[in-house]
Amino acid sequence: MNRLYQWFDERVSLSAFIEFIKHKEVPKHRHSVWYYFGGVTLFLFIVQVFSGILLLFYYRPGADTAFESIKFLMTKVQFGWLIRSIHSWSANLMILAAFIHMFSVYLTKAYRKPREITWITGMLLFFMALAFGFSGYLLPWNELAFFATKVGTDIAGSVPLIGKPLLVLLRGGDNVTGATLSRFFGFHVALFPAIFTVLLGIHLFLVQIQGMSTPLNPKEDKKYDSMPFFPNFVLRDLLLWLIVLNILAVLAVFFPWELGVKADLFASAPAGISPEWYFLFMFQVLKMLPSHVWFIEGEVLGIVLFGIAGALWTVVPFLDKKSSRGQQSRFFTYVGIFAIIFIIVFTIVGWLAS
């Protein structure tokens, strides 16, 4: 065993890595609990990768085969129902965990210098997760997914200037067809994972070398306790992962993800079509906007405002100068709280409306 260790050590400097891990500390304070949500998001992503690979063994993209292959998987393949349910539930829990992780980082101002790049990569990962959700939702080619994609891509088509080309790019034509399905499949299993992996690598690398951020301490006289990253923090992470795994299993068994009815390109849209819950607040706001605000179309205005809000949120480390200087920045705290309330309220309104 020693010889094997030495063999690797000579080639990849294992000792340096082990020394780094041995000395890595994680601060302990009343907000430490939020550290775990990044790990939970990572765990759920790993579940997604593995369950996604298993689904790929049976999934056949195409308007004539997608629905049937998922149906076959769910009814005839041993544990196929479980894998699909876990993939679907894990996707939703991952986005929920990502939301919590993002807002906890935001409210503790962990994005401040020197972690601007970690924040930006995190935001990009969050957008990628939403894109994963949007593209994956269509893949079973069922009625709800078909019309939700139609509505979703219609909204994308309303983006000023680039709307039309963006719509054609997403749909692979003017309408949602089998070509859209092939395209979304390509995005979901090849393009997005490639980009996501690179971004995740950078994100995790930065987290490791910069360590965990501590809450703002303007007086700089407060020193936080710490715990060893290994094994203490890693084991705590593992403990939470096991609990999440348990929740995932219960959800997958008690609330198996339904397949619905196959998409019919010529059928009229069923009543109450709405997107996945994480897009619901935006969808609801766009629905509630008047058809015209001054001379701008209501929907276009909404999309532009959401776009600007997303962009500002992504570059917040550069806007919040105070926290970078180690000072309290209440304005950005209020903005964060407002965003949370806004999302929760409009998600509930959207859910009740649908």
Added chain:
Amino acid sequence: MFIAAALLLFSEPSFGQRVDECLDCHLSLDTPQAIKFKFDVHRKKGLSCADCHGGNKRSDDMDVAMSKSAGFLGVPKTNEISERCGKCHNDEEKMRSYGYTGPTGQYDNLLASVHGEGSTTAGENIAQCTTCHGAHGVRKVSDPKSPVSPLNVVGTCARCHDDPGYMRQYNPSLPTDQLSKYRTSVHGLLHAKKDPKVATCVSCHTAHTIKPPDDATSSIYAENIPTTCGRCHSDPEYMASYHIPTDQVEQYRKSVHGIALLEKHDASAPTCNDCHGNHGAFPPGVESISNVCGTCHALNAELFRKSPHKKVFDERNLPECETCHGNHDIQPATIEMISVEKGGLCARCHSSSSNPKGYKAALAMRSLLDSLVSSYANAERLLDVAEQKGMEVEDERFALRDVNQVRLQARTAVHAFNLAKFHETVDKGLKIAEDTKAAGRAAIDEFYFRRWGLAVATLIITFLVIVLFLYIKKIERKPNTT
């Protein structure tokens, strides 16, 4: 005297004093039209030649009477004929002024009818008023000499409809054997005996609103036929002299056929003429009834013909299908029909003592059908339970539909009255039902397997969580050496 002479010369003739120089002159010339017009219903109502042809009826000077300035129109051609009739016959007020109390609007009806459709070659109505009523000797319908009186109208219609050469120019696919069939019908036979009440062409097709059978407003459109036939056949007073029941239409409306046609608008369901014939309408006889029913129920009829019942029914002069199913009030065939219990169909002829073979066969058939029905219900219930538990059983539900198919096949197969073959048919359905039941049970078992699997997995994970939690507690109790 001069004053009296002037008054006589220049005054209009008084009422009741008919002045018709046209008729007088043409009669003196022995013109056939004028001779006929003497007996015309229009003349009896005070109308003259000029009322249709125009001109001055008071002038005995031909140049004056038939001058254009006097409004002379001459002999009407093509559609002008019907238009001129329509001027009065479409005007209810005018018709009432002549003391006429019958219907009006015949011209409009003619235009809307199949005869009013313009002929593609000549661009005129296929038939004009005069085609049926004649031109100058028009008589009341009730007048036995009228070409459209009940006893003459058949021949009048047949002038065209019995002439293949003539009809070909308008509708080559329309049969031209209506008259010959009519002569063989009950209606035609009575008609030949000069019965003026019996149905003729116009009784069913109407006189002026004649429309093709595929027109929903036609009196002979499938859904309208029971009403058309019922106009006579449901009228006890009208039918009293014929001594036949008058509840056929009422019974038919409540029958499986009537409900299918009249309530479900299933155009494939039979109406009166599908069994009785139309022009050759006749009650189906003992010999022909299975052929009549067999037109649609072909398999049932064929199986029955080869069955042991055929010979027995023939010997006893029993009408084949009707003996069990009835005629006008045919109800949906149910399993309960096959019964040797009191009131059951089979019990009418079969009993354990007098006809034990048939009795046993009927019992066995009923038992098999009951098994099929209960197996289906059990399988469906199991699938319902599995589905309520969230299991996907759509394929099994689809397969179960075949049992219904077998049930239909069994209902047909029963007409062979062959127990072995019947067994063979029902067994196919029983097997499908059993397979579905097994699949339903498997789905329910799978549900519990999932629940138990989850319980085991959750226990293991929870155990690991506790162990990990205790281990973390343990290592965190030790002082940190780093």
